[in-house]
Amino acid sequence: MKYLAFATGLLTATAVVAETPVLTVYTYDSFVSDWGPGPLVEKAFEAQCGCDLKLVGAGDGAALLARIKLEGARSDADIVLGLDTNLIAAARETGLFTDHTVTASYTLPVEWTDPQFVPYDWGYFAFVKDADLESPNNFMALADSDLKIVIQDPRSSTPGLGLLMWVKLAYGDEAKSVWEGLADNVVTVTKGWSEAYGLFLEGEADMVLSYTTSPAYHLIAEEDASKAAAAFDEGHYMQIEVAGKLAASDQPDLADQFLSFMVSDEFQSIIPTTNWMYPAVTPTEGLPKGFETLITPENSLLVPADKAGIVRDAALAEWLDALSK
Structure with missing residues (x-):
């Protein structure tokens, strides 16, 4: 029983x-x-x-x-x-x-x-850096600098794609030349955000493509105010x-x-x-x-969803061509 x-x-x-x-x-x-x-x-x-x-x-x-x-x-x-x-x-x-x-x-x-x-x-995409690093305030100045950056692949990563849209919307027909200038700043292109941010924290690059809100993590979770987002005068692309x-x-x-x-x-x-x-x-x-300590972009950039595909295809072709040289 x-x-x-x-x-x-x-x-x-x-x-x-x-x-x-x-x-x-x-x-x-x-x-x-x-x-x-x-x-x-x-x-x-x-x-x-x-x-x-x-x-x-x-x-x-x-x-x-x-x-x-x-x-x-x-x-x-x-x-x-x-x-x-x-x-x-x-x-x-x-x-x-x-x-x-x-x-x-x-x-x-x-x-x-x-x-x-x-x-x-x-949120807004931004390059995150050490707070005491004197950084450029636009993509052209970044391309002219010796700073090393880590970015994400736009074919697998939404931040990587956001960066393409950011440069394209800010520079239009000049976007390809901007990427040609940035090519020697790029240490590596990762598949996703986590890998890129990890490389930055390990000291493999001066700046990493992330978000204006990323320094909040270090400030709130780690009580560490040593990270900041670089403010770009072209504006910042929104996600x-x-x-x-x-x-x-x-x-x-x-x-x-x-x-x-x-x-x-x-x-x-x-x-x-x-x-x-x-x-x-x-x-x-x-x-x-x-x-409240985070930077607030003066200019918000965003391609409407119904037009994003056209802009994306053109931007991706320019990016691939520029970084392959």
């Missing part, structure tokens, strides 16, 4: 586990790292969804879209989290994403009405990161629930001190102390 009771209990427990729905979210590697938002987001969402939230790191932001294109409707993903406005049009063209039902009081620098992609954070639901998801209701959770105060309050970006919806308690 004891064996029968044990076996019955085991079968019941197994059935409960089997019935737990799984929501799979593809995202970038730093999001799922121990120090990223992933662990806190997973814990908070699972506490309310009665599900298993499976966060899958799939390289850097631009690599996510490539993977989804490859997997197509057969993908295990229900949601892709980590695209940005430079990739929205290309993502929409795949036909793999469907409309969302999210409404939110966004505090983005631009109006947001996209029917398929939900923003969760934003708005988004998530979208796949049309082939086998958990559409759960995916909708996650997207709504993503713009909630609970999720948004996690972003500033884990993803080190500005939240898409300012939390009730505001931004953490230390964010």
Whole structure:
């Protein structure tokens, strides 16, 4: 009888586990790292969804879209989290994403009405350096300097792609000559952000492509004020990161629930001190102390999502040609 009771209990427990729905979210590697938002987001969402939230790191932001294109409707993903406005049009063209039902009081620098992609954070690209390093205040001056920089590959990384858009929008037809000047400043081109930032911290370069908010990490998490973002007088290119639901998801209701959770105060309050970006919806308690020390670009640059593909293709061709010489 004891064996029968044990076996019955085991079968019941197994059935409960089997019935737990799984929501799979593809995202970038730093999001799922121990120090990223992933662990806190997973814990908070699972506490309310009665599900298993499976966060899958799939390289850097631009690599996510490539993977989804490859997997197509057969993908295990229900949601892709980590695209940005430079990739929205290309993502929409795949036909793999469907409309969302999210409404939110966004505090983005631009109006947001996209029917398929939900923003969760934003920031400005910048070169991060030691605070006491005298750095140039534009790309031309950087090209004329002996400073060594680490950047990311625009074909796999959203920061790398953002840099291309930044230079192209700031310099137009002169962008290729700017890249030709910068070629000997580039120590290496990494696949993603984490590798590049790690090389900078190891002293392999004077500056690294990152965000104006990156010094907040060192200041708040490490109590280290030794890092700063270089202010460029051309302005700084903006990134708005988004998530979208796949049309082939086998958990559409759960995916909708996650997207709504993503713009909630609970999720948004996690972003500033884990993803080190500005939240898409300012939390009730505001931004953490230390964010007020960050530089604020005088000029914000952003290519509209529906035109980003054209600009991206031209900028990428110029970049590849310049760095191959």
